[in-house]
Amino acid sequence: xxxxxxxxxxxxxxxxxxxxxxxxxxxxxxxKAATVSVGVGEYVGVGDIVGKADGxxxxxxxxxxxxxxxxxxxxxxxxGSVCQGVEILSDGEHRxxxxxxxxxxxxxxxxxxxxxxxxxxGLGGAGFPTHIKYDVGQRKFDTLIINSAECEPYITxxxxxxxxxxxxxxxxxxxxxxxxxxxxxxxxCEKKNFMERWCREICGHVGCTLKVLSTRYPQGAEKVLIYNxxxxxxxxxxxxxxxxxxxxxxxxxxxxxxxxxxxxxLVRKLVTVDGDAVLCPTVADIPIGTSVxxxxxxxxxxxxxxxxxxFGGPMMGVAIENTAMPILKNVNAIxxxxxxxxxxxxxxxxxxxxxxxxxxxxxxxxxxxGRAVKIGDYRTAKRLGIEACIECGCCSFxxxxxxxxxxxxxxxxxxxxxxxxxxx
Amino acid sequence: xxQMLKVSxxxxxxxxxxxxxxxxxxxxxxxxxLFAGTYFFGFRALAVCLACxxxxxxxxxxxxxxxxHSGERDLSAVVTGLLLGLSLPVTLPIWQAVLGGMLATGLFxxxxxxxxxxxxxxxxxxxxxxxxxxxxxxxxGFPDNIDTVSGATxxxxxxxxxxxxxxxxxxALRGGCIGETCTLAILAGFLILLLTGVISPHVxxxxxxxxxxxxxxxxxxxxxxxxxxxxxxxxxxxxIYMVTDYVSSPTTRRGQALYGALCGFLTVVIRxxxxxxxxxxFAILLGNFAVPVIDAFVKVKVFGVEKKHV
Numbered sequence: 001x002x003x004x005x006x007x008x009x010x011x012x013x014x015x016x017x018x019x020x021x022x023x024x025x026x027x028x029x030x031x032k033a034a035t036v037s038v039g040v041g042e043y044v045g046v047g048d049i050v051g052k053a054d055g056x057x058x059x060x061x062x063x064x065x066x067x068x069x070x071x072x073x074x075x076x077x078x079x080g081s082v083c084q085g086v087e088i089l090s091d092g093e094h095r096x097x098x099x100x101x102x103x104x105x106x107x108x109x110x111x112x113x114x115x116x117x118x119x120x121x122g123l124g125g126a127g128f129p130t131h132i133k134y135d136v137g138q139r140k141f142d143t144l145i146i147n148s149a150e151c152e153p154y155i156t157x158x159x160x161x162x163x164x165x166x167x168x169x170x171x172x173x174x175x176x177x178x179x180x181x182x183x184x185x186x187x188x189c190e191k192k193n194f195m196e197r198w199c200r201e202i203c204g205h206v207g208c209t210l211k212v213l214s215t216r217y218p219q220g221a222e223k224v225l226i227y228n229x230x231x232x233x234x235x236x237x238x239x240x241x242x243x244x245x246x247x248x249x250x251x252x253x254x255x256x257x258x259x260x261x262x263x264x265x266l267v268r269k270l271v272t273v274d275g276d277a278v279l280c281p282t283v284a285d286i287p288i289g290t291s292v293x294x295x296x297x298x299x300x301x302x303x304x305x306x307x308x309x310x311f312g313g314p315m316m317g318v319a320i321e322n323t324a325m326p327i328l329k330n331v332n333a334i335x336x337x338x339x340x341x342x343x344x345x346x347x348x349x350x351x352x353x354x355x356x357x358x359x360x361x362x363x364x365x366x367x368x369x370g371r372a373v374k375i376g377d378y379r380t381a382k383r384l385g386i387e388a389c390i391e392c393g394c395c396s397f398x399x400x401x402x403x404x405x406x407x408x409x410x411x412x413x414x415x416x417x418x419x420x421x422x423x424x
Numbered sequence: 425x426x427q428m429l430k431v432s433x434x435x436x437x438x439x440x441x442x443x444x445x446x447x448x449x450x451x452x453x454x455x456x457x458l459f460a461g462t463y464f465f466g467f468r469a470l471a472v473c474l475a476c477x478x479x480x481x482x483x484x485x486x487x488x489x490x491x492x493h494s495g496e497r498d499l500s501a502v503v504t505g506l507l508l509g510l511s512l513p514v515t516l517p518i519w520q521a522v523l524g525g526m527l528a529t530g531l532f533x534x535x536x537x538x539x540x541x542x543x544x545x546x547x548x549x550x551x552x553x554x555x556x557x558x559x560x561x562x563x564x565g566f567p568d569n570i571d572t573v574s575g576a577t578x579x580x581x582x583x584x585x586x587x588x589x590x591x592x593x594x595x596a597l598r599g600g601c602i603g604e605t606c607t608l609a610i611l612a613g614f615l616i617l618l619l620t621g622v623i624s625p626h627v628x629x630x631x632x633x634x635x636x637x638x639x640x641x642x643x644x645x646x647x648x649x650x651x652x653x654x655x656x657x658x659x660x661x662x663x664i665y666m667v668t669d670y671v672s673s674p675t676t677r678r679g680q681a682l683y684g685a686l687c688g689f690l691t692v693v694i695r696x697x698x699x700x701x702x703x704x705x706f707a708i709l710l711g712n713f714a715v716p717v718i719d720a721f722v723k724v725k726v727f728g729v730e731k732k733h734v
Contacts, residue, residue, distance in 0.1 A: 001439070153437070223728060257698045308430045314437040321431050341437075342430040348443050348495050349540040354675040355441075362727035365675060368719075387724025393435030398443045403541075407433035 001215045005153040006095045008272050009194050013160050013283040018296050019090055024050055025075040028084040031057035036084055042069045045097030046287075047265050050086045053116065059129045060119035064099070064267040064287035065090040066242075072183040072377070078318040078325065080312050084324070088289075108179050109360030111160075118259040119266045124249035125312055127330035128165060130256065130277045133246055134176075137389075141183060144176055145229050147188035148199050148250040149213065149220030152313030155333040158282050168257030169250065170206040175260055179248040187250075187271035188229045190215040199250075217315060218392035222247050223359050224347070227397050236388045251332065264361040269293070275310075275336035277302045286327060291391040292334060293323035293424050297335065307342025310335040315393040345385065348401040354396035356405050362388045366395040366405040373412050384411055434507040445623055447499035453616035454506050454665070456480075467545050469602045472521045473509030479525025480505030487530055493538035501529045501682035507547040510603025511658060511705075516560050519593055524554045544712040545672040552705050597644040604658040614664045623668040626677050627684040631663040634688025642696065659691065672712045680720035686718075687711035 027033035034051030044063040051061030057100060067090045075085035092150060103114040117129035122128040124147060146169075147282035150158040150351050162169070173185050185208035189199045192215055202209040210227050223234045225247060232243040240247050248256075255266050269288050274281040279300045286295060296302065310317035310333045327334070356366040364385050372380035386409060461469040481501045488496035505525045512521060528550035536542040555561045604610070617623045632654055639653035640646075654660070665689055667673060674683050684687065690707035 051580055110615075143614050162591060188634050218523070220478050223581060228726070233728055235730065236726075238728075269509070273544045306429065307568040310434075312434075317435075317436065319429070319431040319436065321429060325428075333599065336438075337436065344432065344436070345438060348498060349493075350540060351443055351446075351500075351540045351670050351671075353446070353670040357675055357724065358677075364726055365724070368675070384723075385729045391701050397437065397443070399438075400443050400446055402442065403440055406434065406435060410433065 003108065003153055004215075005157050005274070006159075006192075007154075007285050008156045008274055008281045009159055009279075011283060012393065013270060013285050014166070015285045015339060016290065016295065017067065017300075018092060019287060019288075019290040019294050021067075021070060021087055021089045021144075021291075022287055023075060023085050023087045023291065024061050024064065024075075024076060024149070025083050025085040025092035025326060026051045026061055026287040027077065027081075028061065028329040029059040030126060031059070031132075033083045034058055034061050034244060035235050036072055036086055038069050038086060040069050040072060043067070044069060044088060045095050045099075046267055047097040047100045047263075052118075056116075057132065059131075060117065060265070061086075062119050062265045062267050063088055065093040066093055066097075066290050067091040075326065077328075078320050080085065088104060100265075101265045105175060105179070105260060105261060111179050112174065114260065115256065117265070118256070120252060120255050121266075121329050122261065122331055123251040123255065123269075125316065125330055125332065127328070130248070133241075133248070135256070136180075136241055136246070139241050140226045141180060141241060141246060142244045143184045143186065143230055143246075143345075143384060144173075145225060145240075145245055145247045146173075146185070146187045146250050147220055147222070147225055147247050147270055148187055148195055149407075150195060150250075151190060151215075151217045151220040151223060152315050152333075154272060154274040154335050155313045156272045156274075156283060156330045158250045159195045160270055162195060162202065163252045165257065166198075166202055166205060168203050168261065169285050169352060170257070171261055172253045172257035173206045173208060175257075185209065186211050186226055186229055188213060190219050218361055218390070218394065221361060221390050221392055223255075223390065236385075246264070269327065269329065269331065271331060272333040273299050273336070274333065275338075276341050277304055277306050277336045277338040279303050280422070288329055289326045291323065292320065292325050292327060296329065296336070296352055298321065298362065302336055302338075304338050306336045308337040309340035309357070310337070315397070316391065321422060340400065344404075345402045347403045350401055350403060353400060353401065355398045359394045359398045361392060361394065362390060364389055364395075367403070369412060370405065370408050378412075378416060382416065389413060425466040428719045436461045443495070443500070447503050447624050449617065449620045450503050450665075451499065452507065453613040453620075453622075454476055454503075454510065454603070456612040457510055457606065458506070458608035458663070460609035461510060461514075461602035462606060465602055469514045471518060471604060471617060471708045472512055473523070473601060474508030475507060475518045475521040476525040477510065478501055478643065479522035480508065483568050484529040484534060485663075487534035488538070491534060491535060491538070495539040498539065501533075504528050504533065504546045507552055509549055511661065512554075513600075516558070516601055516724040520554065520558050520560065523572060524550050540671055542671055542712040543715070544709060545666055545669045546710070548666055548705055548708045552702075552709055555700065555702055555705065564663075585672075601661075603623060604661040607655055607660060610660045610664060617664065617668070623664075624677065624680075626679045627667045627673060628663045630681040630684030630687045631667050635691055637692065638689055638692040642692065653692070653695075657695070658704045662691075662708060663685075666704070666708050672715060674715050674718045674722065676719075676722050676724055678724075679718045679731030681702075682722060683711055683718055685714060686714055 032054045037052045043224045045066045048063045070086040070089040120130045186197045190209045282299045369381045389409045393406045483503035489566040532546035532549040533542045642648040643649035689708045691703040695703035
């Protein structure tokens with residue numbers, strides 16, 4: 001149904017080491033923004049903390065290049081919000097900070113502290129602080145699912161991480177197993193050439209279970225993946241840990257391993273650069289905070305003028321408003337669309353075909369939700385389960401009348417949240 | 425280097441299907457019936473169908489503009505016109521066919537809010553109105569001699585307990601409406617719709633299945649008679665083209681199966697006990713009114729949402 005377009009599946013990633021400057025926003029995760037901890041003019045090495053996590057529900061931000069802090073400025077994020085950011089003028093030398101050291105991890109507490117220090121967040125897209133995920137407390141944790149589904153079109157960064165970071169992933173898996181005791185580690189991937197092969201290799205290396213799922217979007221959506229892998233249902237409003245699971249993206253696990261082995265925090269990211277306007281699709285290993293324009297320039301630019309640029313893939317990616325935007329921790333692809341592909345078809349009237357319902361991974365009748373909300377009936381919308389919507393985009397994609405059902409759903413969810421909080 | 429970029433909410437791609445393409449597929453799937461009808465009944469059959477389609481399309485275009493409804497170019501009026509035309513007798517005066525087409529898209533579609541908003545199937549509703557208004561509607565032509573104005577159709581024979589012959593029913597050697605007589609052509613259209621994924625077999629199967637089972641009971645478990653009940657009249661045409669209409673049928677698969685069964689049961693009951701022998705049209709029209717109720721009761725369980733929470 002959904003085109004794969006994984007053109008960069010089998011190419012060699014290139015390292016991009018020469019951004020003139022990087023901008024590091026203090027909020028590249030879910031939770032509170034970090035607080036700037038450096039001053040203008042200060043020299044920082046790669047891995048030095050430039051933003052300290054503000055409380056537990058937050059994440060550290062580290063310098064991704066070495067150089068002097070040029071400016072502390074307001075940065076606009078893809079979702080339209082604004083936060084503080086640190087702009088570092090690169091000296092081009094990529095000198096590692098002298099303060100980095102390999103963390104000593106022998107208890108769960110130390111592991112959580114190490115994750116907290118590393119600034120690692122969920123790299124699959126959500127950016128959920130990883131140290132919170134692994135801080136299971138008294139809750140039952142028996143299954144670690146490594147999400148390698150990578151089900152969106154174009155995106156291949158996880159595939160490359162699976163191939164190139166075998167040691168890191170294995171080290172992280174072994175550490176988690178030794179700390180949390182008797183847990184079941186499952187690598188879940190789609191039935192695909194390369195990803196399946198690399199995952200099989202990791203499984204053979206470290207001795208964990210491989211679960212090959214059908215290649216069907218949105219296989220990588222957390223709740224879908226848990227259900228298809230271990231058959232457990234995560235109820236609405238609950239977290240995977242409530243079903244005894246932790247789901248981590250493969251890249252996240254690789255970064256955890258890398259930090260535990262080398263002490264280098266999350267400062268670089270593999271990013272797939274693809275889309276119909278890109279001249280030569282690439283996978284780039286870049287310092288976090290590189291601007292989109294610099295990356296695109298380095299990649300060889302665009303065939304035609306870009307009409308739309310996405311952080312992420314075409315199904316769930318966020319359209320950015322300009323190319324000055326820095327690339328964040330949780331960005332795994334830059335998808336560039338030509339002017340022609342940037343425009344979506346006009347929508348017609350709903351013909352009640354039921355495609356949206358049949359293609360919804362959580363069985364929401366989006367058309368009926370839309371009809372109910374049109375006349376102000378939010379109770380029916382709630383009864384139809386709109387709050388369980390995972391915003392995967394399938395309904396909009398399949399709709400023959402080209403109605404933006406996913407967009408409607410997101411708006412309705414937001415309105416319901418606002419109503420719930422105001423009624424309390 | 426600032427440039428204007430388009431910003432919109434995800435997803436940023438759409439599938440290739442569209443309303444027009446679905447309607448076009450339905451039109452193509454109706455071609456075997458139209459061919460068969462023209463072949464067996466002569467060119468007058470084609471004239472009736474085209475007149476009906478013309479009436480439907482013109483009325484749709486005019487009303488879409490007056491009422492500023494969207495979707496005047498989505499070919500759905502052609503589908504409605506053809507469906508109605510194919511379910512008319514070949515002997516019908518042309519002006520009545522035009523009027524019927526206008527009635528279908530004008531009154532039963534645009535006046536009710538345009539595409540997607542009509543609670544009843546426009547072709548069926550218009551056919552019922554025509555049936556009650558024009559005496560010519562009940563005089564079915566025969567393929568071999570279109571001058572034969574009246575005669576026993578398979579249905580009236582069946583009601584009297586006579587055998588008509590499945591072979592005759594299968595190859596259009598019987599009286600009836602333009603599109604409904606050639607079972608082979610209808611099945612060809614069914615195949616097209618199934619293969620292109622425009623319809624799923626749920627409604628069709630439950631409709632025909634229920635007609636079969638209900639008549640099986642009535643005929644004291646005589647399979648041959650029950651099969652004739654299914655092939656006679658417009659059961660197959662209705663099962664494939666009428667009850668499968670997206671707008672006037674339930675959304676869920678289970679709801680569709682229920683709706684098909686309801687229509688099937690009503691068809692047999694009306695055929696046996698009704699004043700008119702028009703089981704299929706009346707049954708589907710009645711079934712249409714049950715759709716909101718079916719949709720309200722048959723719900724799909726949302727993943728991860730407990731019933732008691734809502």
